[in-house]
Amino acid sequence: MTTTAPVSESQTFTITEDIAVRASIEQTFASLVAHMGRLNESPEGAPLPMILETRPGGRWYRDLGGDNGHLWGFVQSIKRPALLEIWGPLFVSTGATSNLLYRLTETPEGTLIKFTHTLVGPFPEDHRPRLMSGWTALHARVRKAAETAAN
Secondary structure (H helix, E strand, O other): OOOOOOEOOOOEEEEEEEEEEOOOHHHHHHHHHHHHOOOOEOOOOOEOOOEEOOOOOOEEEEEEEOOEEEEEEEEEEEEOOOEEEEEEOOOOOOOOEEEEEEEEEEEOOEEEEEEEEEEEOOOEHHHHHHHHHHHHHHHHHHHHHHHHHHO
């Protein structure tokens, strides 16, 4: 017997978040790269180290050692310290693809990160809440680390 989660009728799902960070744009970008990479964690706080090759075409993947791992995406665009865009399947095995877009701008208080995650294709409805909480947890860690480095 096989059980599958119902797939959304909607073929596009978008998450947006604005993250205000009281740190320089350079510190914020460095924190973003570190926490998407080697300092990545699950929403519950368990280590989930990733490799993020910060160049156009660079891979974002989980290295399990011995040439084993999981490809999450490719760097589509990067313009330090203002833009990071990643395209790929991420953690979805339903045939959907994702685009992650981080736009960073300087503000009088520090930096504003505008985050957009667009997922296109079939996607189980029950995964949506976990997606939101995962990005929120990552962004909270990015903000905290950047602000700590600024002080």
